[in-house]
Amino acid sequence: MRHIEIQGLEKSYGDVPVLEGLSLEVDQGELLAVLGPSGCGKSTLLRCLAGLEAPSGGRIFMGGRDVTHLPPGDRNVGMVFQSYALFPNLDVLGNVTFGLRARGIGATEARRMGIQVLDMVELKGLEGRMIWEISGGQRQRVALARALAIRPQVLLLDEPLSALDAKVRERLREHIRGIQRELSVTTILVTHDQEEAMEMADRIGIMNRGRMLQVGTPEEVFMNPADRxxxxxxxxANLIPAELAGRVWNLDGQSDWMIRPHLVDICSPHDPGAITGTVEDVVLSGGTVRVKVRIYQGLVVSSEAPYRPGGLPHRGQPVGIRASMEHLVRLTGPVSA
Ligand SMILES: Nc1ncnc2c1ncn2[C@@H]1O[C@H](COP(=O)(O)OP(=O)(O)OP(=O)(O)O)[C@@H](O)[C@H]1O
Ligand SMILES: [Mg+2]
Structure with a gap:
């Protein structure tokens, strides 16, 4: 069931357009990640959804209700801001219960509800700490607890993990995802981290310059990208100019082509059908080996494969590469990343 519907949303600051006719639909209970480069309008989109910015045009519906011009308090939306924005003069519990008290809930009941959400984010026992007395990861969970405390129908997360180190980030990804599923709260997560979007989201919307370019499952946007x-x-991505692709994989037409590195295999240069080249670079990262191979006309093709002990190729080594035609994806649009 559709929960959020954004139709042709526009927002300008002065005469500078930031959102340019952005449309998006999010289902009930879905976690949709909005992914895009810095400055493309992600935070502005969330702030419009939360009611913190007035759109210059377009409409926002939540649960079938037109909320475009409703004040933030009437939208039942919980938001975690890019910079936590916790109240430094309040302790942990004070931060979490702030929204509840503002909604007229009594101190005892607010406290009970506050402790319940702190338990959910695994911060029980830290109620009385001040914000400067807890770690970055704990602050992030306080911000999440504060957003969840009001039992929102919609949860908006603006780069909630970007300030944290890799280990904490990974743990919190799973944690947030777990809570989101358990509460089945419709969530929009803004990030500029492709991996985070892929790991957490049911669907991903890719944004650039105030527009939504493509929305799809992680697999769809990864394997069938709408454009370059x-x-x-x-x-x-290995981007392959059409004229070169014509020689390599026997394609024609004006379009350029793309193949993901993990779908390119390294083989012997003598294998029938192999394209021959020279190893230009070898990188071992985590459990993956990434090999760059220079083939003809200066074209460099990357291959990625799981690391197996013994026999990493070395720079300058003649090798072959091989790939399946069906894994080549045709691309449209200008190169802008
Ligand atoms: N209050 C404002 N007044 C004028 N311009 C603004 C204002 N807020 C944002 N902008 C501009 O709008 C554009 C989009 O900003 P926004 O914060 O939505 O980007 P973002 O995608 O969240 O970027 P980041 O990934 O860096 O957080 C930027 O060019 C920014 O400078
Ligand atoms: Mg932002």
Whole structure:
């Protein structure tokens, strides 16, 4: 069931357009990640949804209700801001119960509800700490608890994990996802981290310059990107000019083509059908080996494969590469990433 519907949303600051006719639909209980480069309008979109900015045009519906011009307090939306925005003069519990008290809930009941959400984010016992007495990861969970305390129908998360180190970030990703599923709260998560979007989201919307370029499941946007921008933003991509592709994979037409590195195999240069080249670079990262191979006309193609002990290729080594025609994706649009 559709929960949020955004139709042709526009927002300008002065005469500078920031959102330019952006449309998006989010289902009940879905976690949709909005992914895009810095300055493309992600926070502005969330602030319009929360009612903190007035759109210059377009409409926002939540649960079938037109909320475009409703004040924030009437929208039942919980928001976690890019910079936590916790109240430094309040302790942890005070931060979490702030919204409840503002909605007229009595001190005892607010306290009970506050402790319940602090338990959910695994911060029980820290109620009385001041904000400067807890870690960055704990602050982030206080911000999440504060947003959840009002039992929102819609949860808006603006880069909630970007300030944290990799380990904490990974743990909190799973944590947030778990809570989101358990409460089945419709969520829009803004991030510029492609991996975070892929790991957390039911669907991903890729934004650039105030527009939504493509919305789809992680697999759809990764394997069938609508254009070059999406292709290169959604992970590593080998972009293959048509005239070269014509020689390599026997394609024609004016379009350029893309193949993901993990679908390119390294083989012996003598294998029948192999394209021959020279290893230009080898990187071992995590459990993955990334090999760059220079083939003809200066074209460099990356291959990625799980690391197996023994026999990493070395720079300058002659190798072959191989890929399946059906894994080549045709791209449209200008290269802008
Ligand atoms: N209050 C404002 N007044 C004028 N311009 C603004 C205002 N807020 C944002 N902008 C501009 O609008 C554009 C979009 O800003 P926004 O904060 O939505 O980007 P973002 O996608 O969230 O970027 P980031 O990933 O860096 O957080 C930027 O060019 C920004 O400078
Ligand atoms: Mg932002």
């Amino acid at each position: 921008f999406v292709a290169t933003f959604m992970g590593r």
